[in-house]
Amino acid sequence: MNRFQIQGLKQDDFAEMVAEDVERALAHYDExxxxxxxxxxxxxxxxxxxxxxxxxxxxxxxxxxIHADLPGLASKFVRALAAEAARRSEAGIAGVTNPPTTPLADVEPPSLPKSDDLESMLIEDWAGRVAGSTYLEEHLRIARSTLHRWQRRGEVIALRKGGRKHVFPLAQFVDGRP
Known part of the structure; x- marks a missing residue:
């Protein structure tokens, strides 16, 4: 679960919102x-x-x-995108939506960390986005006492961060409940 899903904004809606803002900016600055x-x-x-x-x-x-290299990488990406669009246009498949660019057999699943890598791994890298009880109380309206009760019953996973504090992976909360 990511920040936009927590706020009730879907990925497609977010992409559309950014697209509209970019279109407005282009229309304003480049007629x-x-x-x-x-x-x-x-x-x-x-x-x-x-x-x-x-x-x-x-x-x-x-x-x-690598933020200093991003303009150069973006230029390479745009050139590669234009070359792919030209190739598809010549092949006559420009109207096909989301055709796979590589066969599924070529796609490698993400490798799991080796046991020696686990020592230096951050909680967020392993569990995804996490939040403390204050964040969950303010944004998802889940009381701390409810979180504690769910944690004792084993209904939610709480990960220790620091000496006494716990954080909760946000992916386990769907509609404000585990």
Whole structure:
């Protein structure tokens, strides 16, 4: 579960919201660009923003670490995207939505960490997004006493962070309950 699902915003809705903002910005600052291109650029930006929110904290930190190289990497990505679009256009499959770019057999499942890697692993890398009881009380309206009761019954997983504090993986809460 990611931040947008917690706030009731779906990934597609988030991507669409970003796309609309990008289209407005392009229309305001660059009148020479045509409408179909604006829509495409907006969809690309929205899809990328949405995909980044699904990354693990480890991968987001890795992206943050190379922020100086992002313009060059973005240019390479756009050129590769344009080449793929041209290839599909020539092949006559431009109207097909979401065709697989690689066969499913070529896709490798994410490798699980080896036992020696577990020592240095952050909680967020293993459990995804986590939150403390205050966050859950304020955003999901789950009282601390309820969390404690669920934890004693084994209905929720609480991970110790620090000396006495616990955090809860957010993926286990659906509609404000475990």
């Amino acid at each position: 020479a660009i045509n409408k179909p291109t604006m829509v495409s650029v907006g969809k690309i930006a929205g899809s990328i923003a949405s995909a980044v929110t699904l990354l693990s904290p480890k991968h987001r930190r890795a992206i943050d670490a």
